[in-house]
Amino acid sequence: MLETRGLTKSYGDTMAVHDLTFTAEAGRVTGFLGPNGAGKSTTMRLLLGLDTPTAGTAHIDGRPYRELRDPLRTVGALLDATWRHPGRSARSHLRWLAATNGLPERRADEVLGLVGLDSVSKKRAGEFSLGMLQRLGIATTLLGDPKVLLFDEPVNGLDPEGVHWIRQLMHALAAEGRTVFVSSHLLPEMEQTAQDLVVIGRGRLIYQGTMKDFVERAGSRGVRVRTPHADAMRTALRERGAEFTEEANAFVVSTLDSDALGELAFTAGATLHELSPLTGSLEQAYLELTGDATEFTTGGSR
Structure with a gap:
């Protein structure tokens, strides 16, 4: 288990982490999210004893x-992932x-076999691609068969097969009762990987809880209706006073649920080819919740 209580770290007048309290439970994959400059890297360094807290505690097990x-x-x-002696082979690095x-x-x-590097175990690490270095870094984390694993941007440089593999690996490690704590900017991948989330901004906790609860904060985006009888459906929606937009040969209705739309289409004689609720996503919920905590923002397009 990972646990912080009132964790604070300042560098002069800059408060990198402020009164941060959260727990990452054993048997779960916990995603660690936040905008650039939110304090994620500092928090992970504090957990690993690489920096000393100004106040509070950071405990592992x-x-x-x-x-x-x-x-x-x-x-x-x-x-x-690039930390290694370039002249050593992957096997020598791990044996050391x-x-x-x-x-x-x-x-x-x-562990070289576990990460798929056994065939290049004698190759010098300085000749590895970024994806191979990521696999070697993951092998290093597994070397001691630990109870707790921390990963910072573990899919950088990995091809689609590698991304799928690391996702399955994290799920398997958590299923064995280990604590898996992973930071990533790739929200679609995180949505498929993490069960719980810790979200911070400007060094402060914004959210801790399940992925499901976090995504539900984005709310429903309406219902998508696709029919070959668009005129009849449009007329029925207007007569009902429904709020809707039209896009790509479909209607997106924000004020009626699927049941009501199905009945409305039946009454209007409109055959339905699609009737699908548009739910929120991790990306939508994340952008809504962290908007005020984003330190670096881009301007409008030119």
Whole structure:
């Protein structure tokens, strides 16, 4: 489990993290979201003991990172996939880490197989593509078979097969009872991966809870109606006083639900080819909730 309580970090007059309290539970994939400059990287560094809090606490498995007896066996973290000695092979890199952490040498080959790098295990890491480096970084996080895993932008450089693989891996790790904490800017991918969310902005907590509850904050976007009898449907909608827009040979109705629209179409003699509710998305909910916390915004188009 990951836990922060009143976590605060300032750099001079700049407050990077302010009174941040959240929990990432075991057996769940928790997504960590926030605009650029929100304090996500600082928070992860504080959790890993790479920075010292100005106030508050950051605990992994009930303790500060620096008090963990076997850090690599407790927590695996991927903050920078490019961190490696370019002259070492993937196997040598992992064997060195295993040796310095009291882990069996065979573990290096096991995790290389898990991430699909066994065929290039003797290749120097300096010759790896970004996607291969991501896989090597993920292998490093798994080396100690830890209870807690932290990933920062883990799908960068991965092809579609790799993205699908890392998503399945995270689900499998959580299903084994581990805590999986992942930060990413790729909202569609996060929507398929995370079960819970922690959202911050300007160093403060904006939301903690389930993905489902967060997305539902975006609300319904209406119902899409597609029919070959557009004139009859349009007339029926106007007579009913419904609010709607037309797009791509369809109507998007914001004031009637699917049941009412089905009955209205039947009465109007309009055959339906589509009647689908348009629900909110992670992206919609995220943009609505973090709009006031975005530090860097772009101007209008030219």
